[in-house]
Amino acid sequence: MRAALPTTYDYRIHYKETGVVWKLSSLFLQHIPFASHELIFYCIGTDRSTGDALGPLTGSHLTESPLFPFPVFGTLENPLHALNLQQQIEETRLSSPTAFIVAIDACLGQGSSVGQLLFHSGPIHPGKAVGKKLPPVGDVSIKGIVNIAGFMEHAVLQSTRLHLPFEMSRIVARALQLAYSRTQSNKMNDRHHKSHN
Known part of the structure; x- marks a missing residue:
């Protein structure tokens, strides 16, 4: 019998939506x-371009939390x-060949989609918006639409206001931290439940 194909999914939610941190954490938990x-966690991007800083900003928020125990690059x-x-991907393949990788990056999209956070199965193709050929990375990916695609993407990323990637990165980091702490409390509840049965 053939193994079932992994589920594919594609969620989008605006970073200002009510209860966004809880809703995202529920998706991440699943x-x-x-x-x-x-x-x-691979938080991709550069601090030299405001629009492309979503990944590194998220990475910094996560590494500053003493309660988040996972490796963040x-x-x-x-x-x-x-x-x-490319070098980091190769090092991970050698040191942790079975690791589950969550890739986080900024992206460009339609004007009406700016501010949306996308969470989907499968890898990110980093650098695509600016014509760079980089290896796809991630078992799942989290992307934030920081500005409008379609014209002079490099300049658009450079001139994006920092406020948007910063706010979106805070939401993503808080949702990931919450999902992890919910996992921990579920574990404790299970143990408690077993010990009373």
Whole structure:
């Protein structure tokens, strides 16, 4: 019998939607194995371009949290970008070949979609918007639409106001932290339940 194909999904939610952190954390809980020890976060982008800073900003928020125990690559201090991404992928393949990778990156989209956070099964194709050929990365991906696509993408990313990627990165980081803490409390409840049965 053939194995079932993995479920594909594609969610989008605006970062200003009411209850966005809780809603995102519920999605993350369903699709990211927080109970696994082999979970790695790739926060892709550069601090040299305001529009492309969503990944490193998210990485910095996550690494600043003492309660978030997973390896995070890509912060404002040490960005994960076009020049070092391939090397990081190879190092991860060697050190953690079975790791589940969550890739986070900024992207461009339609004007009506700016401010939306996308969460979908499958990898990110980083650098696509600016014509760079980089390897696809991630078992699942989280993207934030920071500006409008279609014309002079490089300049559009450079001139994006920092406020939007910053706010979106805070939402993503808080939702990931909440999903992890919900996993922990579910574990404790299970243990408590078992010990009373």
